Amino acid sequence: MTAFLSYTVIGLFTGAAYAIAASGLVLTYSTTRVFNIAHGAVGMVFAFVYWDLSQRQGLPVWLSLVLVLLVMAPLTGVFIQRVLTPGLGTAPVGVSLVVTVAILVGMIGIATQIWPENSAARSIPQFFQGDLIHLGGVIVTPQQVITIVISAIVAGGLYVLLARTRVGTAMRASVDNAELLSLYGGRANVVAALAWAIGTSLAALAGILLAPIIGLQYYDLTLLVISAYAAAMLGKLTSLPMTYVGAMGLGLAQSYVVGYLQDIPGHDKLGGLPACVPALFLFAILVLLPQAPLRIGQVKGIISAPVPTIKRSLVFGVLLVVGVIVMASGMADSTLTNVGTAIAYSILMLSLVLLTGYGGFVSLASFAFAGVGAVVYCKVDQPNLLGLILAIVITAIVGAIVAIPVLRLTGLYLALATLAFGQLMDQLFFTSQWAFQFDNPLTAHRPSIFGFSFGREGRYVDLMAVMLVLVALVVIAIRRGRLGRMLIAMRDSQAACGTLGLDQRWFRVGLFAGSAGIAGLSGALLAGLRVTISSSTFIYFNSLILLMIAAVWGVTSITGAVIGGAFMMYLPVAQSNYPTYAGLMFVVVAVGAVILGRNPNGLTYWMFRVPGWIQDSLYPVLADRYPGLALKARAFEVSGEEDEALVPVDAADAGHNSGEVTSDVVASR
Amino acid sequence: MSLLHVDDVVVQFGGVTAVNHANFEVDEGTVTGLIGPNGAGKTTCFNVITGLQTPTSGRVSLDGRDITRMPVHRRSRKGIGRTFQRLEAFGSLTVADNVRVALDIHDGFGGLFRSVDNDIDEMLELVGIADYANERADSIPTGTARLLELARSLATDPRLLLLDEPSSGLDESETEAFGELLRHLAGEGRTVLMVEHDMDLVMNVCDVIHVLDFGTIIAQGTPAEIRANPVVQKAYLGYEDAPEPVGAHARTDVGDSGSDSGPDSDDDTKVLAL
Known part of the structure; x- marks a missing residue:
């Protein structure tokens, strides 16, 4: 019983912190309709800022809190709303996702640049550390009490703000119709800026409260966004009371899983489970959400990148293959590995061209699908065409399984489902004994096809180039044909497609499966190239970088995909060559994506x-x-x-x- | 025999009632007008009939069969086609390809083995926009785009066509030709239900007119009867000339753009609950 109460206290504490973060997310989303994927990353950066001020610079705690929560975070919020994301609420969901993912990557870049990993361990002490409170056998820390109290104050404050003040009324009105609000003299801009100021400050507060417990780390705090939106989703991103219910439920569920998992036999295989509770919680809510109505009054035509004819693409394809063969014959193995990696990433980019460029949907889990392909290829151990085909087919099936729960929902939820899926794969599957375990690399054998062996590095890269060209041809053929026209039509107006008789739900699942299949091929080829491959290649953060680079170079053309693939390969190489600027490079790419993200054709x-x-x-x-x-x-x-x-x-x-x-x-x- | 039956339909957005116990029928082979002041709930009615909006209560039936819960695409297969007040043409495609997509969707796999080029030309000729066939749909004038939506809808061979303000953006002679086109479609046995503000067109072309005000049908009858109806005159003149009261203006946005942009969010409610 005592144990249960202890877990409950911990759960309430975590839930309270989630609730603070989630209410910030609801506030910003509901007033501007921009879903801020970077919400957790913002909290992470400000936890670092707070650490820097209060620990490194030695400022008093109260002053640090005032500076972070009342000055820096609100200003950052206004900056994001005014400068980085203005007008995105009415843009296609894909665009606002790309831009906020860019902000996320930029935030991580800033954090790694200013506070590099290698320096001495950083930690934020808990508030009033040491003054433990004993409540009938249960030990409660002041940090827990403070967090729960603050979350209640935030809830009360938001209620008073929204229900009892003029600006709060304006905020609720701008949820309904920002144009209408401005017609009636409400200043929609001021309202949006205020909402973002408060929302960002709440993200910072949640980050500061959680950092002493989960550690001052780049990625764990960034993933707070998954917990926050899982909670917010229970209130459909608009209801604050339901968001609080969701946050508390999630916090308790996570705490009980952590507490009781060790009593279950075989728990050692499920070590990643606690971290996955938010993602699983989210999937459950997505499945239970009611059908979303079709969007009407969307943006219309999008400027398209040129689509070459099949004939012309064939010519280019043959040229590319010949070029690679000629170059590969004289290259050192390490260079060949880089070329091969670039080709694999280009194929991965092509999966985004199909899904995002043509279909208008965003996936935040490209590398997770590639990882599935790699695991399948290694495990099946058929170093021939069959092995590659199995990698494609099984990954496509996995893609369909991810898409089916969100079949009835719109693009934002599909993207969020992929983010949750990416995290699940990261924490649960890739580290399990069926896959890579804990950084236990798998071995892949290079295939031989129709009697040709592609064992040598150069030969294998030639094979990859041929595969790239084949995939590109398939993508172009789809784009030029009936399916491509329907995809574009669906991107332009889902409502019209519906009233013309198209059942878009299964169309979407098919599109997603196809895109995942291409990603699976990319992963399988990458495994063959590296011979031994581990889970670190497929971490979810890479998927976000990939999306950034896709946004910079353009996601609507094969050319953009190939250049983007090469860039994706080069970025980590450059970062390890110039480690002092590693974080800055993320920031540069992110800024590029923010600028170019509005035009899917990119550079x-x-x-x-x-x-x-x-x-x-x-x-x-x-x-x-x-x-x-x-x-x-x-x-x-x-x-x-x-x-x-x-x-x-x-x-x-x-x-x-x-x-x-x-x-x-x-x-x- | 009535083809479409709208039975006691209510639609509420938050606390506002956009359609309030609307009842009307549309007879097969007629051109029926649905008129009313701005914000009366006409577009919302269309959304309910096509399935883009789920009514709070009430029933919609086609041919006596209840379709209230049927998904949008299935209703289209049952023969309901529509155009939109706010254009929903496929802007990145050419005019011809807009129609081609509609034919592809309608034909399904059967269309793989059939050239549709003649059908496309025929549709575009019929509505009179063949000259624009190779233009991108986001570059053509509004009136033309409305005709394109009509051509695209005709490609799915609908029995019941819902046209939402089809003549706005057309000049006088084009409107006249459009009226003839409507009569021609009715002559082919199609049923047309039309929301329209051009009273000359409505009075000349429609067989029957339903008048919607504050979400309720306040009158129905032949054009002559409607013209003479004092209730209709009051409802109309009350809005056409006098400045609108603030409350009524708010209704406008809820009923029209509200129902248009209402579902454009990613969830079905836009009200920030406390």
Whole structure:
């Protein structure tokens, strides 16, 4: 009984901290409709700031708290709302996810840059450490009491703010309709900024309260967002009382699992289970949520990157394979490994092109799916085509299983389900004895296909290049065909697709499964390349980096995927070459993703425009100055199906779609 | 024999009632008008009929069969097509491809072995936008995009067509041609239910008109009867000329854009509960 009470106290403490974080999440989401994946990361950074002020700089605790909670965190919140995410609430869910994931990565970058891992262990002492309270045999720490009391104060404060003040009423109104609010003289901007100031401060508070218990670490505190949104989801991200119920329930459940797991036989195999309770809790809620209505009044057409014809892609594909073969013949093995890794990551990027670029859905678990593919390939131990196919098929089935619970829900929930799935795989599956155990690498044999052995490093990289081209061709064929048109149509208007008779639920599951299958192939190939492979390759954080890089280079084109894959390979190489700037590199990529995240075509889109720009802007100038040069302005053709891939037409197309009706577009009509 | 039966439907958003015990029937082969002041709940009614909005209570039946709980796509298979007040064309696709997607969806796997190019041309000719076939749908004028939505809906061969303010964005001669098109569709045996603010068009084309005000049907009858109805005149003139009271304005947004943007959230309620 005493044990039970102790677990209950711990559970209430954790739940209270979750509730503080979750109510901040609800406040920011419900006023601006931007779901802040970085909520936990913000809490993490401010826990570090608090440590720095109170421990390293030696400021008094009260002053540190005032500085962090009342000055820095609110300002950061306003900065995020005003500068990084303005107007994202009405953008497609995918865009706001990409931008807030970028903020998450940026926050981790900032933390690792300023407070690098290698320096002496950091810890935040508990409040009033040592003054233990004895309550009928149960020992309660002041930290626990304070957290529970603060969470009650936060709940009361939010109630008074929302129900009893003018600005609170405006906040509730802006949930309903921000445009309408501004029509009636409410300043929606002020309301949104205030909500983010408070919400961010609550994230910081939760981080500071939890840091003494779970440790001052980059990733554990960042994952607080999963607990917070699992709780918030019970209130459908809008109801504060239900959020508190969810948070307390989650805290208690987690505490009981930790407490009683050791009594269950075989518990040593489930060591990762406690950490997974929030993710499991979330899955349960997602399954129970009612059907989401279809969105009406969404954003319309999106500027598309050019889609090459199959013929043209074949030419490029053959060129790429030949190029890799020629290069591979003269490369050192370590360089070959890098090239192979880049190819594997490019294939992984292609899974995002299909899912995110064409379908408009976001996955935050690409590497988890790749990991499944790798485990399957190693375990099946069929070093031939069958092994690769099994890796694809089984990963696709896993993808479908992840998507089915959220079948009835919209993109945000699908993305959150993938984040939870990624964490489950990280904590529970990859570390289990069926997979890598604790950093116990698996061995993969390189395949031989149709009698050809791909055992040598160079040969194997050639094989990977061929696979990359094949996957790219499949993706292009899908995009150009019936399925691709339906995907684009679904991205543009789900409501219209529904009223035309399309059952989008299974379509979505199929899309997700296909994307997961490609990721599985990537993982299997990566396993073969590395020969021995461990779970650290597939940590969930890599999935977030991948999404960032996809946002920077563009997720709508094969070119973007290939460049992005190479970049994904190079980033850790650069970080280990220049360890002093490792964190800064994350920040740079994150800033790039925040800037470019709104246009899913990324940098590649601008690259495609360069030749057109040269011909349109540079040629006339040059021709004026040097009449002797035979420079021609580009000729325009009617934009038919087959010509779609030609750069001039694409550039004209793009300019035209973004609303700049330039004279050359008029001329092309 | 009535094709569509809306029976005592109520829709509430939070504390606001957008549709309040609406009752009406639509007869097969007719062009029926659904008119009413802004915020009367017309678009919400359409959303209930097509399944985009679940009513708080009440029943919708098609051909005597209850479809109140049927998912959107199944209703489409039963022959309900619609266009949207706020455009829902597939902006990244060309006009022709918009129709092609509709045909692909409608044909299912059967369509794999059939060229649909002729059908597309036919649909675009029918609504009179063949000239725009290769334009991207987000670059065409609003009126044209509305006609495109009609063509796209016709591609699924609907028995019952719901048109939400189809003539806005069309000029006078285009509106006249559009009226003829509606009569032609009715002549083919299709049933049209139309929300429309252009009274000339409504009076000239509709066989029957239902008038909705504050979510309730306040009158129904032939155009001549509606024109002469004092209740309708009051409801209309009360809003058309006089400035709207604040409360009524708020209703406007709940009923119209509210029902449009209401479900565009990721959950079904947008009210921040305390």
